[in-house]
Amino acid sequence: MLDVAPTELLLVALVALVVIGPKDLPRAMRFVGQWVARARGVARHFRSGIDEMIRQAELEEMEKKWKAENERIMREHPPQPLPADGEMLPLGAPQDGGAAEMTAPETATPAAPEASPSDRPPAPQQP
Template sequence: MFNIDSSEFLLVALVALVVIGPKDLPKAMRVVGYWVGRARAVGRQFRAGFDEMVREAELEEMEKKWKAENERIMREHPMIPPPPPEPASGEHAPAQIEHTPTDASLAPPHGAPAHEDHPPVMVEQPRVVPGAPDVPPAADSKAAS
């Protein structure tokens, strides 16, 4: 990184030993290591933020290209609904039946009250759970109490 040869590094280590002294040299090396680590962490964080900005810019550019290409394709090939299927030879097309409710179909079933102020009661059907043991409803209510 700094192009330091081993002889240059040895010279720097000897000067540090003479200037700082053998007693305080380990403490000085720890402080230098701490600050080098902090500098590397800041550099990694800066690099990660810069890479993220570049990635977002590239993504926006690609989205613009995709949108323009999609619009071009949609102009060239407009959506046309498919024609209805033709019946096979010898077959007749089924008649379209529309169901319109009559007064009789709106009437309550036989035996039910015909009062408008009392809506029909909805009865919940039991659910079947695969793998569950078969328990009759009466036994289920007794077990719950």
């Protein structure tokens, strides 16, 4: 922003000391400090407003790209019609726009039969 070398700052301080005087110098420095703080606050507010506008523009651009990509995908892969009530899809058939998902049958599979006592290994004998 403003490039002030230490020697230039020392020269300004000496001139201020001579012109303003040592009695009024602290009050003048406080006044200058308040104005510098206000200027920084205004600059910060302006910068944050510009940054917000840039972010909004980037968001709008990304939304346009996403919408265009979504439309392209929907053209390439149109949604599949859902089956009628009570009708099942075959296993591995695409559902909901071509996404391959496995469908489970509505009836439960029978449980494995229990082993008969003759099929079980003998229990260990204790001495």
